[in-house]
Amino acid sequence: MRELPFLKPLTRLEDAKVLDPIVSRVHGVVDALLKPRALEDVLHGVPAGHPVHPAIVLVPAGTWIGAAVLDLLPGSGHASRTLIGVGVVAAAPAILTGWVDWARGRREQQRVGIVHAAANESAWVLYAASWLARARGHDTVGKALSFVGFGLVGFGGYLGGHLGYRQALGANHANAVLQRFPAGWHTLGPLDDLPEEQPVRREVAGEALYVLRRGGRIDVLSDVSTHLGESLVDGTLDDPGDASATVTTPLGSVFDIATGEVVHGPATAPAIRFTARINGDLVQVSLPRD
Missing domain, CATH: 1.20.120 (Four Helix Bundle (Hemerythrin (Met), subunit A))
Incomplete structure (x- = not known):
């Protein structure tokens, strides 16, 4: 119709x-x-x-x-x-x-x-x-x-x-990532390719990821903000050396990098967080459900 x-x-x-x-x-x-x-x-x-x-x-x-x-x-x-x-x-x-x-x-x-x-x-x-x-x-x-x-x-x-x-104002613009991302562990790339305390965008299984290396710790979030889908990599990293480091998106949402939780709106849904592990010289990621 x-x-x-x-x-x-x-x-x-x-x-x-x-x-x-x-x-x-x-x-x-x-x-x-x-x-x-x-x-x-x-x-x-x-x-x-x-x-x-x-x-x-x-x-x-x-x-x-x-x-x-x-x-x-x-x-x-x-x-x-x-x-x-x-x-x-x-x-x-x-x-x-x-x-x-x-x-x-x-x-x-x-x-x-x-x-x-x-x-x-x-x-x-x-x-x-x-x-x-x-x-x-x-x-x-x-x-x-x-x-x-x-x-x-x-x-x-x-x-x-x-x-x-x-127009999806107020909707979670990253929720589809949970349905699209395949189960299991996937290689993100060599650990040495990740700069220290500097966020980078990487693509795994067709999905853009926000990746931050801090020593032996690798934090990975979906690069799609839950607010209006803006890129987290295009945002501002605050206190990268701190355990409570945050990223502020271009539209003003603030997410805790370690947990993905919303620190400040307008986003209301947390960022999608991936589990990361180091396997030899490679970094691998998976959704926590797997």
Whole structure:
């Protein structure tokens, strides 16, 4: 089945360079507010191991869907107003986490995201106005405002799906390595070819690897960042002689080289770590599952 024709213009938002001036201005504001780093990590979902925005969005979306159903039933005005109020309050952390993830995306993701945010936050304003109207006894106006807001939430949700599933914002971009890399031990190359405390890219079984030699210790990670697939070798190595050395990717994620764990977001999934051994003069690698 082909994609519906009337949806194609929406999917082309990622190429809409006309949005770039707005994206740049908003990005500057959001970036200035993302301090301290620990707060940004929490908002990305680093402690949870995956983005928290999709989960938090369920609360306002769920309450507003419930309110829309109740608005079609007689005698449910108080319950509907309560649900709308809960959704308005719950939308605040959803909006905040959404902007944090958006600020660390690529430009084509940010173009779609800025429209996604505009739709959802316009809906938030309409729902807040709906709650006020209902509180003042203007139920008809309140219902009209909330139904328009409900339509905007649906539109914003469609764009959110495009961001998450077609553009893969927030997804683990390295997970496929686990399925592609063959079982067993594979030769990476001679030990003497690896420079001391200087990361290099090597390819094994068609997969790019990040390799760091520190004396007799060899640390090997997938060279594909879990955030947006950027190369770890193109990043910055910090404290290479330290056991807790880290690599900072071009897009700002920080990984512990020894464990692959996320030190700082925007990545939420750990880097894929390989087991390395020295067999004679050769370095061999394997996924820990083998």
